[in-house]
Amino acid sequence: MxxxxxxxxxxxxxxxxxxxxxxxxxxxxxxxxxxxxxxxxxxxxxxxxxxxxxxxxxxxxxxxxxxxxxxxxxxxxxxxxxxxxxxxxxxxxxxxxxxxxxxxxxxxxxxxxxxxxxxxxxxxxxxxxxxxxxxxxxxxxxxxxxxxxxxxxxxxxxxxxxxxxHGMVEAVARTPTGEKHLRGLATLGVVDQQFVGTRALLDADTIVGGVVSRASPSDIGLSGIAGGLSVHPFDQSGGVAFRVGPVESSPESVRAVTVPGVVERVGIEAWRRLDDEEAFSFDVSRGVLSVDGERELELSEAAVDVRPVADGxxxxxxxxxxxxxxxxxxxxxxx
Structure with a gap:
């Protein structure tokens, strides 16, 4: 045929x-x-x-x-x-x-x-x-x-x-100038940086948190951090959400490959497993949304809802x- x-x-x-x-x-x-x-x-x-x-x-x-x-x-x-x-x-x-x-x-x-x-x-x-x-x-x-x-x-x-x-992840950011939308395939994160710049997400210290549609400790970046908390296969519905905090004061921490060639311990302030369409929220006074390891959208004074979706x-x-x-x-x- x-x-x-x-x-x-x-x-x-x-x-x-x-x-x-x-x-x-x-x-x-x-x-x-x-x-x-x-x-x-x-x-x-x-x-x-x-x-x-x-x-x-x-x-x-x-x-x-x-x-x-x-x-x-x-x-x-x-x-x-x-x-x-x-x-x-x-x-x-x-x-x-x-x-x-x-x-x-x-x-x-x-x-x-x-x-x-x-x-x-x-x-x-x-x-x-x-x-x-x-x-x-x-x-x-x-x-x-x-x-x-x-x-x-x-x-x-x-x-x-x-x-x-494969699942996906989508964000809706409510800003003073209206709603902004962004979709990622494996990861969508909030980064404490002012500008998109070179796009590549290089420094784990700038990560505020994120939502992933797949998670494994063998992955790199946000899905690797989430994988240290809960393994989530790509073909399983829902995802994993987490918020980062200082290692010394957070109730939990994970060791993860944050970028190629770098292994770090990351403090976890809060995390949970999400069902499809279940939102995890972030308040962003000034920052950037990243998708699949690249900074994409600059935000200020925004309320951001991030959720896994099943239409990948x-x-x-x-x-x-x-x-x-x-x-x-x-x-x-x-x-």
């Missing part, structure tokens, strides 16, 4: 300041292009796969299409869309994929996957880590990721059995895809 797979390659992922001041991994243009080529190779695991590639400001997608060998019975073409060189490109491409694709492979970090999640609707997403400080994407080989996308897109494996919905993207479980395909005999052929 023929199918269409969308491919997003974010040229900016893995290039923020955290790779310079901390231990974050680096993903350059060459590495992303090689990973994307591996994705195309993996897509040949199934016949008749059409590939739509997002164009981008770094010309990675354009070069990928120009150099590509089309899979048997398929094609590799560039998505016809304007390019602005920022996250709007990813959202615009994901909106097209929602209409035209049977699965999407995303090469990027948490921010790229958040942009995809806003508009991709119910198209299954295979997320490959090429960003700096990743919670959502997996460190999976591009060839394996492409094969998983092909198996899901063509219906070789059952989509319902091999995908799970469908993520493909790569291991489950291959396990199911193998059990159903897809890979073996008898003479």
């Amino acid at each position: 023929g199918a269409t797979v969308g491919l997003v390659v974010n040229p900016a992922a893995g290039r923020d300041i955290r790779r310079l001041v901390g231990g974050a991994s680096v993903s350059d243009a060459y590495g992303k292009r090689r990973t994307a080529q591996c994705v195309l190779a993996g897509l040949t695991l199934c016949d008749d796969v059409e590939v739509l590639v997002m164009p981008d400001g770094g010309n990675l997608g354009q070069r990928l299409v120009a150099d590509a060998d089309a899979p048997d019975g398929g094609s590799v073409t560039l998505l016809d869309m304007p390019v602005e060189g920022d996250g709007r490109d990813t959202r615009r491409a994901a909106e097209r994929f929602a209409e035209e694709a049977d699965a999407v492979v995303v090469l990027g970090g948490d921010g790229t996957n958040r942009d995809v999640a806003h508009t991709v609707e119910d198209v299954p997403v295979v997320s490959v880590s090429t960003g700096t400080n990743n919670v959502v994407p997996s460190a999976v080989d591009g060839t394996v990721a492409g094969g998983a996308a092909a198996l899901v897109a063509t219906g070789v494996v059952d989509r319902e059995a091999t995908t799970a919905r 993207p469908l993520l493909v479980d790569v291991e489950a895809v291959y396990d199911r395909a193998a059990r159903e005999g897809y890979f073996s052929t008898e003479r």
Whole structure:
């Protein structure tokens, strides 16, 4: 059965300041292009796969299409869309994929996957880590990721059995100038800083608190702090909320990886598990809201309600895809 797979390659992922001041991994243009080529190779695991590639400001997608060998019975073409060189490109491409694709492979970090999640609707997403400080994407080989996308897109494996919905987090800030809204994929935090600046969240001492849709002590940043309090799988409804305080006077503290290369003890003034749509509130006299490790929205004299919501993207479980395909005999052929 023929199918269409969308491919997003974010040229900016893995290039923020955290790779310079901390231990974050680096993903350059060459590495992303090689990973994307591996994705195309993996897509040949199934016949008749059409590939739509997002164009981008770094010309990675354009070069990928120009150099590509089309899979048997398929094609590799560039998505016809304007390019602005920022996250709007990813959202615009994901909106097209929602209409035209049977699965999407995303090469990027948490921010790229958040942009995809806003508009991709119910198209299954295979997320490959090429960003700096990743919670959502997996460190999976591009060839394996492409094969998983092909198996899901063509219906070789059952989509319902091999995908799970990731939650999201949304904030409503009531300010003197009106309401402001922001949505994150894995984390949404309040930071005691006045300006967005370099965006990357670098200093745990500036964290006021946050709400996460997933939590594990093996994660980095806000979801790692929350994971020291309560493990919360990404496909479980609700989330975890916490408020930070001084280590020496807070009733509880956790040891967490706060940024790549940094382990700190963080004081916890209060925390609780949240159901979907249950709000956790912050009063912000002056500060910034961060989403998925990046500072996004400057606020002053604001009352902020942050809540987990259940309408995130469908993520493909790569291991489950291959396990199911193998059990159903897809890979073996008898003479």
